[in-house]
Amino acid sequence: MFEKLTLFYHSAPPPDLANTLLFGIISLTTLVSFISLMAPVTQLTHFCVLGFLLLYAYLDKKNVGDTIKALILEVKTNPYLFILGCICLFPAILIASGPVGYHDTGMYHAQAVKWINEYGTVYGLGNLHYRLAFNSSWFYFAAFFDILAFDGRTAHVINLVPYTLVLLICLSGFYNLFKKNISVSQILKCLLALPICAAPFLTIVFLPSLSPDLVVAVCILYALILTIDYCEEREISASGQTDRQSETFILLVCLSLFLPTVKLSSLPVLLFAFFIAVKAENRKIKLLLTSSLVGAIILLPFLLGNVLLSGYLLFPFPQIDLFSFDWKVPYQVAENVRWSIKYFAIHPGMEGGIGAVAGMSTLEWMQSWLARTGGKVINYWTVTALVLAIIFMIICFARRLRLGLSILAIQTIVLTGIVYWFFSAPAYRFGIGWIWAFIILAYGNCIYLVLQAVGRRFVEYVVRxxxxxxxxxxxNLLLIRWDSFELLSHDSSDLLLNVRALPSEAMKAVKIHEGLVINVPLKERGWNAELPGSPYVNNNLQLRGNTLAKGFRLAN
Structure with missing residues (x-):
C-alpha cells in the first residue's frame, strides 16, 4: 500500500520482504504519531487500524495475494535459510520476553509509552520530566502494540522487530550470493549480522527493552546498504532509472527522514538521501514532489509532537525558538539538558559530576573520553577496517573502477556521521551504527574484490x-541469557505465551499542590508506575487545567 502511495508500485518482481517490513514500520509509526496528537493510542485505535488494513487487503486482494504467494514460494525454494532464520529468532524471542533491567526503560521509556496509551501527546509533558520531551517516534510504535500485552504486560518486546529485520536482510544477502549475484550491497547484507555478534549488548541489553538505540543502529546500516545498492544498480543500468531504483530511492528518503524522529544522533543519515537525490536521474519533478510530500508527512507529526511536549520544534535545541506557549520548557532548562547529554556521554562517572566535565577544554575531554571509552571504538575491527578502506581505494583508482568514486563519497558520509556523533554526544551506544557502518563497508569492499577474483565454486563454499x-x-550469543531457558524448562507455557511484566519499584506520593500529586520512585526508575510519575520533583509545576490530559506548565 505504501508503495502505491509513493507512485512506484509495480507488480513484478515481488517486493523485497525487508523493504516491505521497513515501509510498514515507517508508515505505521507515522500514522500512530498523527493519532496521538488528537487522542490516546488505545485498543480501539489498534482495532481501527487493523480493520482498515483488512479492508485494503480485501479491495486489493489480487496484488496482496500475489505478494503472499511470492513470499511462500521463496520459503519453499529456500527451506534451509528459513529454518536457520527460525533457529536464530527463537532464542531472541525468549530473551525479549524475559526479564527487563535496562535503566533508561525504567527511568522514562516505559513512562513515555504509558502516557501515549492513556493520554496521547500531552502539552508541556517535558516540564514534568525533561526526558519525556525527547519524543522518540519509536515509543509511538511501541505504544501501538502495547495493547497486545494483556494481564498488565508491556510492549518491551518491540525490539524484536529490528532484530527480525536484520535476519531478513542478512538471509536475503546470502540467498543472492547463492544465486551468484555477487555485489558489494549483497555482501554488506550478509555482514549486517557482524555487529550483532561482535557487539552483544545490542541484543542482550536492548532486546528486552524499549530503547531506540537498536533500531537506529540497524537502520543506519541498512541506509548504507540501500545507497550502495542504488549506485550499483545505476552502474549496470544503461537505460535510465529503473522501477527498482525508484523504489530504493523512495525508501531511502523515507528512512533518512524517519530515523531522526527516532533519535537525533542519526541526523547525518540525511546525507545518504541527499547524495542520491543530486544524481541526474532523480532531478525529475514527479520524483522530487513525491519525495517532498512523503518527507513532509513523516516529519510533520514529529515536529508537532515536539512543540506540544516542550514548546520547541527540536528538543533539546532551544536555539530554534519560535513559540511562546504557556507550557514551554524554560530556555535555560532546555539548554542545560542539551549540554548534560554531551557531558554525561563523555564521562558519566567522573568525580565532580557533569560540572567537572563542563570545565574541561576540548583536548582534555577528548583525552578523558579516550581513556575511558576509546577501547570500545579503537579496536581490532576499526583499525583493520581503516587499513582495508585505504587498500580498497588504492585498488579502485589503480584499476579505474567506476564504483570507486561513489564508494569514496559514501565512506565520507559515514565518517561525517562518526564526527557528528563524537562532538555531539560520544556515548558508544549512540554511535554504534556509524562505527559499524564504516567497518562493514571496508570489509565488504575488500571481500567483493576477493570474490570477483576467485572461482564460482569457491564462492559457493565460502558463502555456505x-x-x-x-x-x-x-x-551462541543468545544462549548467554540462560535465565530465559531455565524458565522455559520450568514452565514453558508461561514463557512462550506471556511476556514478563516490567519490574516494580517502591514509590512515594509527593503533593505539589492541591490536585497534583507526583509518584516519585525511591530508586529513580518508575517503570510502569501510575501517572504522573517522575524521578525529580519541581515545586513550580502546575496543571494547565483540571486533568492530566490538559498538560503541565511551570509557574512564573
Missing part, C-alpha cells in the same frame, strides 16, 4: 561456510 558460522555465533 560463512552462513553456518554466523548462525552458530548468533545462537
Amino acid at each position: 561456510g560463512t552462513l553456518v558460522v554466523l548462525t552458530v555465533a548468533l545462537v
Whole structure:
C-alpha cells in the first residue's frame, strides 16, 4: 500500500520482504504519531487500524495475494535459510520476553509509552520530566502494540522487530550470493549480522527493552546498504532509472527522514538521501514532489509532537525558538539538558559530576573520553577496517573502477556521521551504527574484490561456510541469557505465551499542590508506575487545567 502511495508500485518482481517490513514500520509509526496528537493510542485505535488494513487487503486482494504467494514460494525454494532464520529468532524471542533491567526503560521509556496509551501527546509533558520531551517516534510504535500485552504486560518486546529485520536482510544477502549475484550491497547484507555478534549488548541489553538505540543502529546500516545498492544498480543500468531504483530511492528518503524522529544522533543519515537525490536521474519533478510530500508527512507529526511536549520544534535545541506557549520548557532548562547529554556521554562517572566535565577544554575531554571509552571504538575491527578502506581505494583508482568514486563519497558520509556523533554526544551506544557502518563497508569492499577474483565454486563454499558460522555465533550469543531457558524448562507455557511484566519499584506520593500529586520512585526508575510519575520533583509545576490530559506548565 505504501508503495502505491509513493507512485512506484509495480507488480513484478515481488517486493523485497525487508523493504516491505521497513515501509510498514515507517508508515505505521507515522500514522500512530498523527493519532496521538488528537487522542490516546488505545485498543480501539489498534482495532481501527487493523480493520482498515483488512479492508485494503480485501479491495486489493489480487496484488496482496500475489505478494503472499511470492513470499511462500521463496520459503519453499529456500527451506534451509528459513529454518536457520527460525533457529536464530527463537532464542531472541525468549530473551525479549524475559526479564527487563535496562535503566533508561525504567527511568522514562516505559513512562513515555504509558502516557501515549492513556493520554496521547500531552502539552508541556517535558516540564514534568525533561526526558519525556525527547519524543522518540519509536515509543509511538511501541505504544501501538502495547495493547497486545494483556494481564498488565508491556510492549518491551518491540525490539524484536529490528532484530527480525536484520535476519531478513542478512538471509536475503546470502540467498543472492547463492544465486551468484555477487555485489558489494549483497555482501554488506550478509555482514549486517557482524555487529550483532561482535557487539552483544545490542541484543542482550536492548532486546528486552524499549530503547531506540537498536533500531537506529540497524537502520543506519541498512541506509548504507540501500545507497550502495542504488549506485550499483545505476552502474549496470544503461537505460535510465529503473522501477527498482525508484523504489530504493523512495525508501531511502523515507528512512533518512524517519530515523531522526527516532533519535537525533542519526541526523547525518540525511546525507545518504541527499547524495542520491543530486544524481541526474532523480532531478525529475514527479520524483522530487513525491519525495517532498512523503518527507513532509513523516516529519510533520514529529515536529508537532515536539512543540506540544516542550514548546520547541527540536528538543533539546532551544536555539530554534519560535513559540511562546504557556507550557514551554524554560530556555535555560532546555539548554542545560542539551549540554548534560554531551557531558554525561563523555564521562558519566567522573568525580565532580557533569560540572567537572563542563570545565574541561576540548583536548582534555577528548583525552578523558579516550581513556575511558576509546577501547570500545579503537579496536581490532576499526583499525583493520581503516587499513582495508585505504587498500580498497588504492585498488579502485589503480584499476579505474567506476564504483570507486561513489564508494569514496559514501565512506565520507559515514565518517561525517562518526564526527557528528563524537562532538555531539560520544556515548558508544549512540554511535554504534556509524562505527559499524564504516567497518562493514571496508570489509565488504575488500571481500567483493576477493570474490570477483576467485572461482564460482569457491564462492559457493565460502558463502555456505560463512552462513553456518554466523548462525552458530548468533545462537551462541543468545544462549548467554540462560535465565530465559531455565524458565522455559520450568514452565514453558508461561514463557512462550506471556511476556514478563516490567519490574516494580517502591514509590512515594509527593503533593505539589492541591490536585497534583507526583509518584516519585525511591530508586529513580518508575517503570510502569501510575501517572504522573517522575524521578525529580519541581515545586513550580502546575496543571494547565483540571486533568492530566490538559498538560503541565511551570509557574512564573
